[in-house]
Amino acid sequence: MTVENQRDIDGILAAGRIVALVRDAMLNAIEPGMTTGELDNLGAELLARHGAQSAPRVMYDFPGATCISINEEAAHGIPGKRVIRAGDLVNVDVSAELNGYFADTGGSVVVPPVAPIKARLCQATRQALTNALKVARAGAAISQIGSAVERTAKAHHFLVIKNLAGHGVGRSLHEEPTDIVSFFDKYDRRRLQLGQVVAIEPFLSTRSSFVTEARDGWTLVGAPGNLSAQYEHTVIITRGAPIVATLSQASA
Template identity: 70%
Template sequence: MTIENQSDIDGIMAAGRVVAMVRDAMLEAVEPGITTQELDSLGSRLLEESGAKSAPKLIYDFPGATCISINEEAAHGVPGPRTILAGDVVNVDVSASLNGYFADTGGTMVVPPVSSTKARLCHATRIALRCALSEARAGAPINRIGKAIQSVAKTHRFKVIRNLAGHGIGRALHEEPERLVGYYDHHDHRVLHAGQVIAVEPFLSTKSTYVEESEDGWTLVGAPRNLSAQYEHTIIVTNGAPIVATHAAGHG
């Protein structure tokens, strides 16, 4: 969507605060022995208490309130009986609707002990998101977002998952502009404009450049023993630095 008035800004920011709060609470609750279903139940309860509705459940009838992906799973992981173990790379992706506005966010953490590779992967993906957001301003080519992500991945010797991408968001979970890819696409001549609401989400991995749907029909999985990380923010594009709707609580 494109912001038209202050009510739109307030709506996106309110939805962003809710999903950011749920994201952070779920990541904080990750520990060895907890199941992904228990973690999702926490997210579901917090969304409900906030008056928000799970977007994947609402839009796609997804079998969970949130997506929880572990190790070889890159995205859209279905909550269930899987137990989180020490050393696991855990991604939590939370999207929700609040009063007609949608916001989407995600984060990744490693359950201690943390290997150097896993720490570097998360660090590089956070940097990729930060660099991508620095390119997101009115008048800028959309493909500079992907170029920034790809450059960070190469510098840190990781791969970009090419068939996962960011997207427009606002009045629906997925809107134009679709396919905000994490690599430089010289065929993409689209330009960002002020007021546009987008979700930027780099996916970096140790081995895989593509992921495939697993037997459950939802979870997207990389190559055997592949590890990936994702961090995501919903932002409002301006003529300068973007307005981030999904910062952690208390973030300036």
């Protein structure tokens, strides 16, 4: 969507605050021995407490309130009986609807003990998002976002997952502009527009440039032994730095 008035801005920011709160609470709650289903229950309870609805459930009848992906799973992991273990790289993706507005966010964390490569992967992916936000302004080519992510990945000796991408968001979970990829696409001539609401979400990995759908029909996985990380913010495009709707409260 494109925000048209202060009500739209306030609506996106309100939805963003809730998904950021839930994301951070879930990431902070992760510990060895808990299941992804238990972690998802925490997210579901917090969304309900704040009057929000799980966007994956509302839009796609996803079998969980949030998406939780571990190690070889890159995205859309179904919460359930899988036990989180020491050393796992866990990604939490939270999206929700509040009063007709949608926001989307995600983050990754390594359960101690933290292997150096997993720490580097998370740090590089977080930096890729930071670098992407620096070029996300009205009039900029959408391809600059992918270019910033790809340069960061290469600088840290990681790959980008090419068939996962950011997207427009706001009145629905997935809107135009679609396919905000994590690499430079020279054929993409689109430009960001003032007031557009977009979710920017780089995916970096150790071995895989592409992911495939698992038998469950939802989870997207890389090659055996692959690790991936994702960080995501919902932002409102301005003529300068974007307004980030999904900052941690401590960062707000």
